Amino acid sequence: MATPINFQQKFSLLSEHWSPRVIAEMNDYQFKIARLQGEFVWHSHADTDEAFIVLEGCLRIELRDAVVVLNAGDMCVVNKGIEHRPCAEDEVKLLLIEPRGVLNTGDQGGERTAANDIWI
Amino acid sequence: MATPINFQQKFSLLSEHWSPRVIAEMNDYQFKIARLQGEFVWHSHADTDEAFIVLEGCLRIELRDAVVVLNAGDMCVVNKGIEHRPCAEDEVKLLLIEPRGVLNTGDQGGERTAANDIWI
Numbered sequence: 041m042a043t044p045i046n047f048q049q050k051f052s053l054l055s056e057h058w059s060p061r062v063i064a065e066m067n068d069y070q071f072k073i074a075r076l077q078g079e080f081v082w083h084s085h086a087d088t089d090e091a092f093i094v095l096e097g098c099l100r101i102e103l104r105d106a107v108v109v110l111n112a113g114d115m116c117v118v119n120k121g122i123e124h125r126p127c128a129e130d131e132v133k134l135l136l137i138e139p140r141g142v143l144n145t146g147d148q149g150g151e152r153t154a155a156n157d158i159w160i
Numbered sequence: 161m162a163t164p165i166n167f168q169q170k171f172s173l174l175s176e177h178w179s180p181r182v183i184a185e186m187n188d189y190q191f192k193i194a195r196l197q198g199e200f201v202w203h204s205h206a207d208t209d210e211a212f213i214v215l216e217g218c219l220r221i222e223l224r225d226a227v228v229v230l231n232a233g234d235m236c237v238v239n240k241g242i243e244h245r246p247c248a249e250d251e252v253k254l255l256l257i258e259p260r261g262v263l264n265t266g267d268q269g270g271e272r273t274a275a276n277d278i279w280i
Contacts, residue, residue: 065209089186116184120187
């Protein structure tokens with residue numbers, strides 16, 4: 041059954057930064073909300089592209105040779121294998137779309153790795 | 161290279177209703193914008209789920225046994241095989257996410273079938 045999912049209602053249940061939460065699935069892909077603030081770790085995903093849609097705030101995605109700046113109403117796709125580091129001076133509300141099973145730290149791992157596949 | 165894609169800038173290039181345009185790809189999935197107004201045809205997609213994100217306006221997705229109402233900031237996923245009919249009294253700006261190759265009229269076909277895989 042198709043159910044309406046409201047982004048702001050879902051964000052009202054999530055206060056933690058850098059902790060993506062699944063809000064919907066389409067085939068084997070997941071839609072995740074995340075609050076970001078500060079600097080993340082450099083990482084890449086060897087097997088998949090990753091889509092970012094900014095709902096609120098300004099997200100900088102640092103690449104090794106460029107910086108992508110996304111404001112509310114912007115999206116971008118970071119292709120598989122591309123090293124990137126999301127950064128946000130002020131809090132950003134983000135929608136992520138990627139296959140089920142993708143870790144937030146990709147191939148990097150480490151202490152910033154969030155629990156995966158947690159629904160909200 | 162990750163490139164920022166602004167939804168409103170893309171919509172400024174599209175005036176036609178019921179004519180999805182591809183703005184980004186993630187693996188073998190596509191992000192499409194569409195303007196909808198009026199009633200579409202009943203259809204389903206046998207092989208894939210389909211995600212709808214409303215950016216502006218109010219979209220009604222009629223199902224055989226229910227109606228899903230989506231306002232700006234809402235999304236839903238219509239699962240594969242589920243008959244549905246999108247309707248919009250006033251114009252809706254929509255983001256669709258689905259695998260490359262999906263036709264807007266699904267298994268129904270007919271004169272409302274839009275050209276597929278057209279980028280904007």
